[in-house]
Amino acid sequence: MNDKWKAAFDQIHAEEALKVHTKEYLSEKIYSRKAAPHPVFRHAVSIAAGLVLLFFIGGSWIFMTPTAYISIDINPSLELGINRFDRIISVEGYNEDGDNLAESLNITFMNYNDALAEILSMRSIEDYLSGDALMSLTVAGDDETQYSEILDSVENCAAGHENIRCHSGDTEEMHEAHDAGVSFGKYRAYLILHDLAPSISLDDVRSLTMRELYDLIDSYEDQETGNADTESDGTESATETSGTDCKTDGHTDREHGQDRQHHREREEEETE
């Protein structure tokens, strides 16, 4: 054989890139296909991935949607949003003190019982409660079962404390309260007060502590029941309460005028 032929063709070699590309092609075309699942399974994989995604989105939506609320009002007004798994998912302050308290709390995703216990054991809250302050715990929720469960445990929680009052609210009131920019615990107290003294506006009570609010309510209630007694006593108590931050001046007289008329009617009935 001619050496020249050998020498001529021996110079020709397959480029490394050519070999690499061929190997890559084969592993892609043949060997990866072996590992790759059947198209039907591939669809199943994407469907499963979609379901997982949907599950996560739906799950997080379900988890992150509050179904019940607890409004905690002393002077700080705080609202806890509770999801259907009884976990705290939102902590919102409704006044400056409330904002400060919300910032200092780390109760997100905690069970509401634990969260309440933690709040009640806080030094600042203890300070409030050991003083003359009044704590109002108001529960609202759409789910009846969850709502009553929460109310029960809130009542249990409050049982050890004299100056904690528990109330039940409803979500409609809550939305009205939020529109007005107050917590629904305070709004509920305002509504009670408003029933007793319609002249009092929400702005009048916005800055009051719960103790002041309930004192005001008590005084109006006393005043109503005290109507059977002397008129002057009732007026005195009303003026006393109007001596607080609440701007009820100018309105109390009208209130009392109505009361007096009411009282006179009652007396006439009695004499008949």
Place this chain on the structure above:
Amino acid sequence: MRSQEEACRAIDLYADTVRRICMVHLKNYSDTEDIFQTVFLKYVLHTAPFDSPEHEKAWIIRVTINACKDFLKNVFRSRTIPLEHLIETPSAPDTAHSDLIEAVLSLPEKYKDVIYLYYYEGYSAAEISSILKKKVNTVYTLLTRARQILKKQLEGVVDNE
């Protein structure tokens, strides 16, 4: 189907041979890549065992030659001119003995294989006949005619065996 290891071994072992046959027949690199893929894909899918390494090599050569022929027969290809063809002229590598390789490249298609197999791979006319599925006498005729053409182009390069 052959394993990936077998495929890699075959590529490493026969890449040069396939490359030389491609060089003889084809004009550009991308076509060569196509032939490489075709040949080694067939190798992977060819499950019948080979009697010997020689048998395997002959099979590779045969498949490569057929793939090149199929490629050249392609209707689309026969009616179009690849862009690379216009840009770069296909040629033998610019090395020593390039005259010889250029002479082989300039041969009509039907003579290229017999010349390559006979002079470079060292196959006998009988072996070439079985690889190319042609009669031995046909191989002899092709060899004789090819030699005559080459002789005209390259004086003294081809031995008269």
